[in-house]
Amino acid sequence: MTLKNTTDRWGGVSQFLHWLIMLLILILAVVGLSLDSLPKSPKYFWVYDLHKSTGLAVLALVVLRLGWRLYAGSPAPVAGTPTWQARIAGLTHWALYALILAIPLSGWLYDSASGLRPLKWFGLFTVPKLSAPNEGLRDLAHEAHEWLFWVLVALVAVHVAAAFYHHIFQRDDTLTRMLPRRRKASPTSR
Structure with missing residues (x-):
């Protein structure tokens, strides 16, 4: 697998950052949605600080991912993709980046304006x-x-649905090019 993106696939760095950011956002969502139900104990403040620290890590990772995308480019649309779909996909990707930047920034601003103890x-x-x-x-x-979180949830749902639509109904490589390639079995391993 190449680290840099090619014209037909996302490279290893882009794939790693995509899935790492996705996993961290999922964890942030679960923790963030449960914060109100936690009792205000020392554990609450530890979990809250962990949520804020992880959010700032996502902010740094998405900046890194954007820098990498500007450096490494992005794959061309899958052959046969109508122009309108390619444009919507491009707009969706940039909207996802914008939201993944805006959510931790708004959380950081919330923490700052709250006058809470330093993070x-x-x-x-x-x-x-x-x-x-x-x-x-x-x-x-x-x-x-x-x-912004709820807008992200909606946009991610559309993003995932589109990827599965392409995979199941269009039977194209839209989804698989963001997944690591399967290694082909060697003739001696059969």
Whole structure:
């Protein structure tokens, strides 16, 4: 497998970042949706800090992924894909990137404007605040954080549905080119 993207497949770096970010977002979603049900104990604050640190890690990873995509390019649309579908796919990808950037930024702004104790990223270093404490900005950032998450959920559902539509009904390589290639069995291993 090549690390760089080719004209027909996503390379190893893009695949790794895609699936890692997806896994981290799934974990963030589960934790984020359960935060309100946790009792306000020391464990709550540990989980909350872990949620914030992981969100900032996703922010860094998506910046890395965007940089890699600009460097390595992206595969051309699968042969036979109508132009309108290719445009919608391109717009969807960029909207996903924008949301995956905006959600952690809104969470960081929410944390900053809340005036809470400083966040230590995974306990390693203190994350700078984006603003001074501000109740109005805090509320706006919190609302944005939640609404952007639900928009992301909807867009990811469309993204996944489109990938499976192409895989099951179109029988093309749209889905498989984001998956590692299967190794062909050697004649001696049969």
